[in-house]
Amino acid sequence: MADVExxxxxxxxxxxxxxxxxxxxxxxxxxxxxxxGGRSFDLLVVLTEQPGRVLSKRELLKxxxxxxxxxxxxxxxxxxxxxxxxxxxxxxxxxxATQVGVGYAFVAQIERxxxxxxxxxxxxxxxxxxSPVSVSTAINLPARLTRLIGRDADLELLEKRVVDTxxxxxxxxxxxxxxxxxxxxxxxxxTAFMGRVxxxxxxxxxxxxxxxxxxxxxxxxxxxxxDPLAVILGHVRDDAFLLILDNCxxxxxxxxxLVERIMEDALQVRILSTSREPLxxxxxxxxxxxxxxxxxxxxxxxxxxxxxxxxxxxFCERASAADSSLEIDDEAAILIAEMCxxxxxxxxxxxxxxVRVATHGIAAxxxxxxxxxxxxxxxxxxxxxxxxxxxxxxxxxYDLLTDVERRVLERLSVFVGPFSIDAALEVVAxxxxxxxxxxxxxxxxxxxxxxxPDRARATGTYRLLEMTRAYAKxxxxxxxxxxxxxxxRRHAGFFLSELEAVAAQEEDLLQDQRPLRQxxxxxxxxxxxxxxxxxxxxxxxxxxxxxxxxxxxxxxxIECRTWCARALAEIEDGQLGTAIELELxxxxxxxxxxxxxxxxxxxxxxxxxxxxAADLEDRWNQLRILGRLHIFHERIxxxxxxxxxxxxxxxxxxxxxxxxxxxVAYSLSxxxxxxAGDQQTARRDLELSLSKSPRSIRxxxxxxxxxxxxxxxxxxxxxxxxxxxxxxxxxxxSQTVATAAKLNHPVTHCIALIWSLAVHTWMEDLDxxxxxxxxFTECAEVNALGPYIxxxxxxxxxxxxxxxxxxxALGAVxxxxxxxxxxxxxxxxxxxxxxxARGLLxxxxxxxxxxxxxxxxxxxxxxxERFAMPELLRIKANVRGSLGDDAGAIELLQTAIDLAGEQxxxxxxxxxxxxxxxLERTVGKPAGAATLxxxxxxxxxxxxxxxxxxxxxxxxxSLPQQSAAVG
Numbered sequence: 001m002a003d004v005e006x007x008x009x010x011x012x013x014x015x016x017x018x019x020x021x022x023x024x025x026x027x028x029x030x031x032x033x034x035x036x037g038g039r040s041f042d043l044l045v046v047l048t049e050q051p052g053r054v055l056s057k058r059e060l061l062k063x064x065x066x067x068x069x070x071x072x073x074x075x076x077x078x079x080x081x082x083x084x085x086x087x088x089x090x091x092x093x094x095x096x097a098t099q100v101g102v103g104y105a106f107v108a109q110i111e112r113x114x115x116x117x118x119x120x121x122x123x124x125x126x127x128x129x130x131s132p133v134s135v136s137t138a139i140n141l142p143a144r145l146t147r148l149i150g151r152d153a154d155l156e157l158l159e160k161r162v163v164d165t166x167x168x169x170x171x172x173x174x175x176x177x178x179x180x181x182x183x184x185x186x187x188x189x190x191t192a193f194m195g196r197v198x199x200x201x202x203x204x205x206x207x208x209x210x211x212x213x214x215x216x217x218x219x220x221x222x223x224x225x226x227d228p229l230a231v232i233l234g235h236v237r238d239d240a241f242l243l244i245l246d247n248c249x250x251x252x253x254x255x256x257x258l259v260e261r262i263m264e265d266a267l268q269v270r271i272l273s274t275s276r277e278p279l280x281x282x283x284x285x286x287x288x289x290x291x292x293x294x295x296x297x298x299x300x301x302x303x304x305x306x307x308x309x310x311x312x313x314x315f316c317e318r319a320s321a322a323d324s325s326l327e328i329d330d331e332a333a334i335l336i337a338e339m340c341x342x343x344x345x346x347x348x349x350x351x352x353x354x355v356r357v358a359t360h361g362i363a364a365x366x367x368x369x370x371x372x373x374x375x376x377x378x379x380x381x382x383x384x385x386x387x388x389x390x391x392x393x394x395x396x397x398y399d400l401l402t403d404v405e406r407r408v409l410e411r412l413s414v415f416v417g418p419f420s421i422d423a424a425l426e427v428v429a430x431x432x433x434x435x436x437x438x439x440x441x442x443x444x445x446x447x448x449x450x451x452x453p454d455r456a457r458a459t460g461t462y463r464l465l466e467m468t469r470a471y472a473k474x475x476x477x478x479x480x481x482x483x484x485x486x487x488x489r490r491h492a493g494f495f496l497s498e499l500e501a502v503a504a505q506e507e508d509l510l511q512d513q514r515p516l517r518q519x520x521x522x523x524x525x526x527x528x529x530x531x532x533x534x535x536x537x538x539x540x541x542x543x544x545x546x547x548x549x550x551x552x553x554x555x556x557x558i559e560c561r562t563w564c565a566r567a568l569a570e571i572e573d574g575q576l577g578t579a580i581e582l583e584l585x586x587x588x589x590x591x592x593x594x595x596x597x598x599x600x601x602x603x604x605x606x607x608x609x610x611x612x613a614a615d616l617e618d619r620w621n622q623l624r625i626l627g628r629l630h631i632f633h634e635r636i637x638x639x640x641x642x643x644x645x646x647x648x649x650x651x652x653x654x655x656x657x658x659x660x661x662x663x664v665a666y667s668l669s670x671x672x673x674x675x676a677g678d679q680q681t682a683r684r685d686l687e688l689s690l691s692k693s694p695r696s697i698r699x700x701x702x703x704x705x706x707x708x709x710x711x712x713x714x715x716x717x718x719x720x721x722x723x724x725x726x727x728x729x730x731x732x733x734s735q736t737v738a739t740a741a742k743l744n745h746p747v748t749h750c751i752a753l754i755w756s757l758a759v760h761t762w763m764e765d766l767d768x769x770x771x772x773x774x775x776f777t778e779c780a781e782v783n784a785l786g787p788y789i790x791x792x793x794x795x796x797x798x799x800x801x802x803x804x805x806x807x808x809a810l811g812a813v814x815x816x817x818x819x820x821x822x823x824x825x826x827x828x829x830x831x832x833x834x835x836x837a838r839g840l841l842x843x844x845x846x847x848x849x850x851x852x853x854x855x856x857x858x859x860x861x862x863x864x865e866r867f868a869m870p871e872l873l874r875i876k877a878n879v880r881g882s883l884g885d886d887a888g889a890i891e892l893l894q895t896a897i898d899l900a901g902e903q904x905x906x907x908x909x910x911x912x913x914x915x916x917x918x919l920e921r922t923v924g925k926p927a928g929a930a931t932l933x934x935x936x937x938x939x940x941x942x943x944x945x946x947x948x949x950x951x952x953x954x955x956x957x958s959l960p961q962q963s964a965a966v967g
Contacts, residue, residue: 009253013048014111016093018086020048023191026171039064039080045104047096056103079104108718140218141199141244144180144187150310151181151294156186162242162272163192165285166263169248170274172289173465174397175348178274179246183291185272188246193270197242204249211254215243229258233265236480240268247449248275250400256281276397276449291345291465298337299782306333307389311340314347315354320702322358333364344465347385394471397450408441409450409464413472414491416521418454427487428496461518473539485534492526492539495519499546520554523547529561531570545580548587553785555746561591579611585609590628594747595786598636606632623652627708630668634675635787637826641643641866643672655697663693677866679722679904681693686716686777707748710740714755721759722867724906724939726946733759737772746783750861752777754788757795759830761802762907764947769799798835811841830856830868837875840890841882850879860931870900870908874915886923890916899934907948910936914952930956 013020019028022045027034041066057075066074078098095108098872148155162168162185169800179201181887184470186197190804198219202211212228221235243262248255256279262269273279278286294311295301306312307328311629315336315632317418320326328336354965355366398406411421411428419427424442429435439628442462445451450468454461464472476484527547530540544567551560564584575581589606605935606629613621627650646668653665693709713736720729733756741750753776760769780788794816800809817832833856840849854878860869877892900908913936916929934956937949 011274012113015108039078051106053109082350124543136628140346141186142183142186149314159188161249167271167286170287175346176289177347182244182274193242197243201246208251208254235265236269243271248273277447292339292517294345295337298334303333305329306337311345315350318351318354319357323357324966332362335362339366349467405441408470410476411487414487416525418463420461425685427490488529492530495526496543537570541571543584557591564588582609582612619656620653635827636824646672659692663689664708667708670717674719675867677903679719682719686712710748714752722905722907746779750779750788787823789824801835801839810839846879846882868897873911
């Protein structure tokens with residue numbers, strides 16, 4: 001017969017028109033419920049416990065906000081809201097008094113009333129937000145954590161639903177924090193169940209037959225019969241009780257049977273279980289506990305942003321507890337976030353790593369974790385044995401598996417990151433384990449939380465947590481090298497087939513970067529094994545060629561360079577002259593060019609790729625390689641050679657007859673004509689390129705090595721400025737840079753930024769130029785683009801010179817120019833020469849400036865880079881004028897004006913004409929330049945009010961009278 005419980009005595013407090021019932025979490029005014037927030041209610045309860053006593057702010061914060069860290073402002077905010085709700089101060093009513101600098105006291109008179117409830121139920125006693133001052137009288141509930149980090153949503157859900165649900169099972173991987181969550185829920189619900197809560201830890205049970213006896217013992221029920229379950233049911237059949245069953249996975253069958261009987265015969269009993277797999281009984285509600293959130297890209301976040309993530313908070317709290325002197329600066333925060341990511345946000349391994357910090361420091365712990373995932377790091381001595389190391393935790397799960405499940409888990413460890421079920425079947429199955437067995441085992445491993453389905457991305461893929469993969473890989477190695485190499489060979493073969501299949505389809509499949517990024521770990525792992533001592537080098541060469549497009553698409557240029565060079569060193573004779581060699585040479589050439597500069601090796605690789613493509617009569621690949629050779633010869637200052645590649649590209653594209661091909665070819669042609677100084681032809685070709693190129697971001701031409709449409713856009717912006725359409729130039733530059741950023745392709749982004757920088761400096765918009773340069777510098781440095789990194793310092797010096805400051809700027813430009821020349825990067829030689837000449841003029845070093853300009857002019861005449869020639873001549877005229885040679889200066893300015901007119905460069909014409917008009921006025925000559933300038937302004941400057949155009953208008957307005965007088 002069930003024990004008879006005494007009736008529950010509840011206390012209600014009356015003050016003024018209000019009645020407060022703490023256990024019911026109810027406040028009424030004149031008998032009507034009052035809407036009050038949870039924290040405000042808790043404040044009122046705490047204050048009314050000891051009326052008249054001043055409670056300090058610290059004490060109130062500790063009592064009411066026991067589960068989070070808040071500032072004094074939160075207390076003031078809720079106290080003000082509570083006073084307003086009570087009408088404190090209205091019509092003389094006083095409830096809460098403030099002692100400045102100390103705290104608060106409840107000052108109204110309170111009458112206490114006792115209420116007897118003979119038959120309470122959990123539903124009536126359940127509080128939406130139980131007061132933290134409630135004292136649990138649970139039978140054997142373990143102590144709760146001071147603060148359960150990152151589980152507010154889980155706690156709220158379980159607290160609300162467990163009381164009305166017969167069975168809730170918290171399911172999750174080892175070390176995710178299931179037990180801590182269950183214990184906290186138990187404490188929160190203790191009052192609702194009148195302290196009738198029992199906690200049963202099956203981890204300590206070795207004999208499954210003792211499950212009923214262990215539950216009875218935890219409930220405090222003496223058993224003197226052979227049927228413990230009957231005794232348990234006799235005690236709880238008609239009563240409310242919360243039973244927490246922890247770690248059910250290794251006794252899942254007897255636990256499931258017992259739970260089902262209790263659910264049938266004791267309708268008031270509520271069961272909260274934790275397990276690495278569901279109990280699979282009728283009426284079970286499953287709550288899957290995911291890992292704690294952590295930043296996926298901490299390098300792009302500030303310290304305070306990083307510290308908002310629960311995984312990082314847990315790490316910091318545990319590390320600080322182990323070392324109170326620990327300081328977490330920006331660098332440390334990033335390291336901690338990276339470790340949390342490596343640990344998959346799992347609570348137990350995070351705690352173990354955090355404890356390690358106390359003795360080794362943050363940097364050393366991060367390095368150790370990066371070198372080898374440690375399964376043996378020790379945690380708290382007082383922790384359960386299976387939680388003292390990750391090895392013990394995973395041993396616990398591994399020992400519960402069948403032999404086939406163990407073998408499948410071990411072989412799945414060759415995957416690094418997500419894998420599909422097709423990949424699992426291909427890699428795991430062999431002559432000993434069939435595909436059907438693999439599929440069934442994967443389902444079971446998912447159910448047992450050892451394999452995680454990727455629910456967040458809904459991609460239909462699976463993955464092993466890092467600690468599980470490390471453990472399973474140890475087990476696979478222990479079975480022998482042959483078994484490991486067999487799985488690794490099938491893994492490499494599968495991804496080789498996948499990549500070659502993608503390459504054989506439409507190339508725009510490579511534009512969706514998300515699946516590519518997800519498989520990078522598997523591709524790298526396959527390459528590592530294939531090129532390794534026990535690998536298959538024939539697979540390795542094919543795999544390097546097949547993966548090159550992926551690495552280029554994602555801008556992993558150093559990796560691309562490394563694997564391609566290695567593959568070409570080991571390529572077999574039968575693979576020479578094939579599409580495999582073509583891909584390797586083409587990828588090696590462009591990756592060398594952007595990471596190490598425009599070396600002979602890069603040029604040789606690209607020329608060999610073009611030769612192979614021509615021999616194979618592969619027009620598309622010829623076009624692709626011509627695009628890379630075009631930019632290569634631009635960068636080394638061979639503009640006539642680049643023009644030759646552009647002309648050949650147009651011929652091939654017209655033979656192909658495809659819009660995308662024509663878009664690429666006319667991009668090359670337009671850029672060459674722009675640099676050669678033919679701005680009208682350049683504009684025509686660039687606009688034709690844009691009209692033929694795909695507009696959709698996902699259909700861009702990045703598979704050519706960089707986005708040619710984007711390159712056309714930024715070249716068109718420069719051309720528009722030169723032809724006098726400054727406003728449209730600014731608009732096109734801004735749009736092109738914005739699109740480049742969205743492409744998530746650093747090479748393309750850097751090209752857009754560095755070319756748009758010229759538009760901003762020509763416009764004298766130096767503030768925008770500063771922002772653009774900062775973005776360019778960051779993009780170059782983050783992605784290790786060597787030549788661009790060298791360019792950044794010189795570009796910064798150029799902006800300083802344009803602001804009239806030469807202190808360190810001249811040295812910065814000269815050093816940058818030297819570094820670029822050593823990398824054979826000549827594309828900035830002319831702009832930097834112009835910057836240096838301006839700086840030398842500012843310092844009164846006219847002769848040095850003149851010599852520099854003479855060298856730049858000679859170089860441009862010889863290599864075909866003519867677009868800046870009018871500006872070079874204009875600045876040389878300024879040097880002549882500074883030296884007193886006015887006639888020579890006027891002659892040079894006239895030459896610059898005529899040349900700019902031939903090029904269609906209206907902006908250069910206006911700039912030189914302004915200098916000519918000023919010089920003519922200075923020397924008292926007829927103002928012929930003024931008339932020319934007025935004509936130029938009328939020709940194309942309307943609506944393009946640049947600083948240059950404004951100066952020209954002011955100058956023209958001041959000259960007519962002088963011109964007439966002179967005439």
